[in-house]
Amino acid sequence: MISKNRDSKFIIYQVLYIFVITVLALKGADLDLSKVISREKAVEKTKLDSLKIILDSLYKMGANFDIKINPNLSEQNTELQQKLAQTSMKLQQLTTQIKEIPIEVRTPEVKVEPPVQKEQNVTQLPISFDYSFLQNTWNEVKNGGNVDLTLSDPNGSTIVVVKPGERKRFDLGTQSKVIAHYGSQKTEIKVYPKLPPEIKIERTTTKMNNNDIYVAELQRINSFKVTISDPRPDQLKITPSGPVTITGPIKDKKGNLVYNVMLKLAANQSQFDQWTDRNRREADGRYKANFFFIVVDSKTGQRVQVGDSFYFTDFAK
Numbered sequence: 001m002i003s004k005n006r007d008s009k010f011i012i013y014q015v016l017y018i019f020v021i022t023v024l025a026l027k028g029a030d031l032d033l034s035k036v037i038s039r040e041k042a043v044e045k046t047k048l049d050s051l052k053i054i055l056d057s058l059y060k061m062g063a064n065f066d067i068k069i070n071p072n073l074s075e076q077n078t079e080l081q082q083k084l085a086q087t088s089m090k091l092q093q094l095t096t097q098i099k100e101i102p103i104e105v106r107t108p109e110v111k112v113e114p115p116v117q118k119e120q121n122v123t124q125l126p127i128s129f130d131y132s133f134l135q136n137t138w139n140e141v142k143n144g145g146n147v148d149l150t151l152s153d154p155n156g157s158t159i160v161v162v163k164p165g166e167r168k169r170f171d172l173g174t175q176s177k178v179i180a181h182y183g184s185q186k187t188e189i190k191v192y193p194k195l196p197p198e199i200k201i202e203r204t205t206t207k208m209n210n211n212d213i214y215v216a217e218l219q220r221i222n223s224f225k226v227t228i229s230d231p232r233p234d235q236l237k238i239t240p241s242g243p244v245t246i247t248g249p250i251k252d253k254k255g256n257l258v259y260n261v262m263l264k265l266a267a268n269q270s271q272f273d274q275w276t277d278r279n280r281r282e283a284d285g286r287y288k289a290n291f292f293f294i295v296v297d298s299k300t301g302q303r304v305q306v307g308d309s310f311y312f313t314d315f316a317k
Contacts, residue, residue: 242291
């Protein structure tokens with residue numbers, strides 16, 4: 001196809017060249033062609049008129065053909081007239097060849113987009129739970145789908161089966177993951193280690209900031225607040241120790257266990273004197289009585305102990 005295009009361009013350039021040479025010869029020299037060649041070989045007037053029109057158009061477009069022919073040279077004019085006759089014949093042949101060359105018509109490419117495959121309906125994991133699954137404790141799950149939900153060990157043993165709309169509690173041991181089966185699908189769910197409980201102790205009175213601190217006053221007010229945080233507080237064993245009175249627990253907005261701590265050292269001066277006989281003063285002249293909270297997770301065996309101290313100078317004023 002590229003070769004045909006090149007042939008077409010070559011023929012067209014030849015035709016234009018012949019047009020230019022022919023008409024320039026006519027306009028540049030006063031030739032009487034009838035004296036040189038016969039009428040049968042002469043260029044027809046209609047063709048000459050056409051060539052003149054093409055030439056005029058080329059001149060209007062700015063073409064400048066600087067070809068000069070000396071009209072006084074009869075031999076040159078005779079030879080030129082013969083060439084004009086030959087050129088006319090070639091022109092007819094070239095015109096016929098141009099008509100025979102097929103015109104290439106390019107059909108625009110049409111991109112056909114591949115059909116979009118519809119995604120298969122995939123059932124979402126129908127699990128609703130408040131916390132991540134934890135090892136060595138109970139866990140709870142709700143089936144929010146419309147098919148049965150089965151949780152199993154990686155070895156294939158069933159842990160729990162939950163019907164649509166049901167909520168169930170189940171225990172996990174040391175599994176690092178469980179498999180959720182629902183319909184024809186399954187999903188792995190990671191099980192996280194249960195962290196040890198956290199104990200936070202805060203002082204709630206300013207009486208121990210004074211120079212004189214009396215046991216009788218401390219035994220009438222709450223001096224410390226103890227907060228125990230754990231996602232499974234029901235499996236914790238909490239043991240306070242020391243000369244204290246504990247009230248609580250109450251649950252705060254986050255579900256933490258909160259205890260209030262009050263000093264319980266001596267009911268009277270005599271008992272206080274007995275206590276001071278067994279305990280020495282600190283370097284700053286005050287006495288110190290320690291207390292502790294010990295928390296043990298009954299399922300994981302985790303044990304946490306945190307404490308603080310009461311400071312005082314005498315039993316009463």
